[in-house]
Amino acid sequence: MPPLSAFLANWSAAVPDWVYAVILGIIEGLTEFIPVSSTGMMLLAKEAMGLTDPFWNTFAVMIQLGAILAVVVLYFQKLWGAVVTLPTRPESRHFALTIIVAFLPSVILGLLLHDFIKAVLFDSPLVQCISLVIGGVILLFIDRKAPAPVHDDPMRLPLKTALTIGLFQVLSMIPGTSRSGSTIVGGMLMRVEKRAAAEFTFFLAIPTMLGAFVLDAWESRDQLAAAGRIELLGIGFVTAFVVAVVVIKAMLAVVTRRGFAPFGWLRIAIGGLGLAILALS
Incomplete structure (x- = not known):
């Protein structure tokens, strides 16, 4: 066993x-909404900490719901207002329809490709690191070259724009790509203002991550029945929330000032560091 791998294995066995x-809850909360791939970050962290039990893959997906709850809390007034006025306001029905239209591509392709992604790509640190670097280059380019925005309200996007953003979200099935990053890029290419693109991806995350949570909870129900694992999920969930x-507020401030x-x-920095660590392992 290489020295680095041996060190990680011994360290992992000594930590409760x-x-x-x-740790993984903090990483999830820090990275779910900034375009750096929360799943990729957690899987790289899992690799670095020597966590080989398949439970931690399930854990990485399921605690995303804790971060999503933060969106519900921070945007509760807007979201609840849209829900209660669905029968009476065309604007509320239009907003709900944009979320449904954007969500559908991930539902269809997610169900078709779920097993392949988890078996082949999900646990590959190399794929995650390469995706991080490529995605970083794309984000830098789009931040400079995106067409001038014409949509500045995330609750009033055209259906065609919402569908395009949903198609971009499908790219996030490749670990390391980032769900928020791919949807934000799609939004900016469709002339959505930067802050509005970020907020729409927050809203779209609610059904997307809820669906992923339910699917993984059902498929991993036997794993979760083991002693102590529900408690671990609870710890990760609360920490991520x-x-x-804090991160959502900070991200919007950064995006408003610096894009x-x-x-x-x-x-690029995290992906490059990950590639260097993999080369030494």
């Missing part, structure tokens, strides 16, 4: 599982 749950509340370039460089 609840510590890993907290608390951190995500998405800082996140592009961050992706």
